[in-house]
Amino acid sequence: MKYLRFNLRIWFGLLGLVCLLASPLLAAAEMMSNQQSRQPAKARNAACAELPAEDATNLGLIRQTLADGKPHAALAFLDASGIAHPQAEVLRADGLRQSGREEQAEQIYRKLLSTCVSGYAYRGLGLIAANAGNIQEAVEHLRMASAALPTEHTIRNDYGYMLMLADKGNAALHEFLTAVELVADYRQAAHNLLLLLYRNGDDQRAQAFARQFGVTAEEMTHLQEMARQPLSHANINQERTGVQ
Structure with missing residues (x-):
């Protein structure tokens, strides 16, 4: 029994040493995991950074062109602007949808669901579904749009x-x-x-x-x-x- 108690003391001592050695490693692993989990959010924020004033003005004019019912002209202006930004892409999808190219528009909308314009992308998908008579699908997409842009x-x-x-x-x-x-x-x-x-x-x-x-x-x-x-x-x- 004395020998057994001695062995148990050694075993528990070794276990404590392992825990002490493992704690910094676990903490480091957790820190790396947290940093990795934050990276996609940083990437999304970077992609949705504030536009230069000139680009913002141009997109505003293109948005008005779409509102005036001129999707083909809006798409031409987008091509000429060369703006690479989610706000430009959602306007492109809107122009394609309004000009009857809904399959192309849907592909762009779906790519934008994880960006800063997700609410407008869900709206576009909702209007496409509504136009096809898929009311329940449209309701769900527009519910998501409303939640994103209340x-x-x-x-x-x-x-x-x-x-x-x-x-x-x-x-x-x-x-x-x-x-x-x-x-x-x-x-x-x-x-x-x-x-x-x-x-x-x-x-x-x-x-x-x-x-x-x-x-x-x-x-x-x-x-x-x-x-x-x-x-x-x-x-x-x-x-x-x-x-x-």
């Missing part, structure tokens, strides 16, 4: 319209209200909100909002007519969802 009023409107198409009226209502509260003169979200209220038979509330937003009698009549018809993804144009 104060982007156009995305809240798009998401709301898809929710309305998916018969999720209460959720859609809150998205439209969020959009019009973020940007008070956002006409499209206001029209979609009124359309939803008319479809729900809440005419009194719709009329109150119409007065608040300055919606004309002619516009209200048009929205009431739309409310009596089945909703369709065909109401989605190439850049925005819902009624104009």
Whole structure:
């Protein structure tokens, strides 16, 4: 027994020595692991660095060209600019989508999902899915877009319209209200909100909002007519969802 206790003391002593020697190695390994896990984030941040003033101005003009319904011109300006940046790439994908080249656009959007423009990439995928009539897929993509860019009023409107198409009226209502509260003169979200209220038979509330937003009698009549018809993804144009 005395010999056994002696051996146990030696064994525990050796075990303690091993632990002491291993601790610095484990700490170093953990530090290296943490550094490696942070490297992708640094790379993404570097890729999304602030643009030079001239590039930012050029992309702003290209963005406006897309908003004006001139995707081919926007793509030409992008080619001429030579800007290599995620913001330029998402505009390229938008231009391809708006000009009917959705497969090429989708490839770019998917590559951008891990970048600083992921919210806009999810939005693009959502609009492609909506245009194809894949409403549930569109809802999921736009949910991700809204989570990434919660104060982007156009995305809240798009998401709301898809929710309305998916018969999720209460959720859609809150998205439209969020959009019009973020940007008070956002006409499209206001029209979609009124359309939803008319479809729900809440005419009194719709009329109150119409007065608040300055919606004309002619516009209200048009929205009431739309409310009596089945909703369709065909109401989605190439850049925005819902009624104009």
